[in-house]
Amino acid sequence: MRITNFLFDKVGKWSKQFSNLPDRYIKRAMEQVYWRNPKGIQYKPNAVVKRKKYHFSVHRPWTGEFRQENSPGRLHPKVFVEPIKEWSFFRGDRVEILVGKDKGKQGIIKQIFQERNWVIVEGLNCKLKQIGDDKEFSGVYIQEEKPLLVTTDVKLVDPSDLTATTIEWRFTEDGDKVRVSTRTGRIIPIPASVEETIDYKTKATYLEQPKDTKADAVTEITFEPKLATFEMDIMEKMGIKDDRVPPKSFWY
Amino acid sequence: MANLRVMCKLLKNLNISNVKAHSIPSDRRYKNWGAQEVKSGRSWKKEELRLKSNSDLHKYVLLKERNMLLTMEEEAKAQIQLFPSPERIDKVEDSMENLESVIRERNVAYHKLETGRTGERPYKMSKNAFGLRYRHEMSEYTMPKHMNKDWYEEFRSYKHDRYTEQFLLKYREKSYVSKRRQQIRDFNHVIHLLNRFPDMDMQALKEQYPNVDIEKAKASRKYGGHFAPK
Known part of the structure; x- marks a missing residue:
């Protein structure tokens, strides 16, 4: 497995966190397989021809926009993404903007695009976008937030004095990993909205769906240790008796 | 314990026995037809399935759910309709994989205790006709290898020339x-x-x-x- 190829098609943990979708689905939704070798004797038994490099932008990998942007044969200029050791920007964090017309303003992070080192800050760094224009009608303008680079364009805000600061990951005496402001040494707590997903605000306030198993039923222990395989146990429960002795066989 | 409420499940309660597939009332049958989104919980984890007895794991609930979803997907394709929340299929697949691995764990534990072997299908690394290594999943035969002409014809072993x-x-x-x-x-x-x-x-x-x-x-x-x- 080549490391770099692996990096190109990997969706960041924090990019998909809010969607609450299983990884299997994300992989299936973004995958573009053009050819798979049929089963049988092949010199390359599991050879697959598929898209290796994806262009990541503000569209989520499981959406139609992403599929359109990465449609077969469509190439994009190479994007250089600065390697970051540890992701430190989360949904609900207060950040200060260092560039553009909203320079110096503070806002809350709304979306994360880890593949590009991008965050979107709510209501800031906006651009007007013209939509629905034709010959007679000038269209309407809508405001759209543009992504900001976490490496240069935004800084976390220290809650003790509400000014921008650089941070460092350190450990507390209890062994918890925390973000610490390098200027004041205060801990910048990770916001509660980190665990928020499209399905629930917090895990405790999840609204149960009709097909969901109740929590008590999940934790109920019905397993009893027994000296039997699964099949033997089921046969016993169903009253199936089998005293036949299997004939001698050979494995090869 | 509040967190347990999130142990929301895609599946019906495992303890419900005798789930009748055909007994769905007609007013509920097409409930999700035309919906943009159908909310569902997460898949079953291995550590949760390990708590369940063998007969609980032998209910085919997941299989029925997957068949229902795949049928709905096919029907939606045929009628050029949107199949809402396709990730439900993956959630069921994940649960099924976890369930199978839990059952395998139990069987391997039994066989290791009784025979010292895993009891899984044996395999060996061998070389194919191109001289490339592959994992040969062994099969059970009534006659030994040297007598089995058909086998030799099918799996002609690699000759290094x-x-x-x-x-x-x-x-x-x-x-x-x-x-x-x-x-x-x-x-x-x-x-x-x-x-x-x-x-x-x-x-x-x-x-x-x-x-x-x-x-x-x-x-x-x-x-x-x-x-x-x-």
């Missing part, structure tokens, strides 16, 4: 060349990164490109870019 030698030479060359090209590509990519982001975290760069010698990349003539002489 000059043709396979020539093939393997080229095959290995190909894989070597592709690895080498990837390494060169990585090396050049690192130079570009160094040029673009001079204040980059070098530790992160090393972690992401462990095969690239960064000192060597900095010695390259491509590093440093254009600048006016003083």
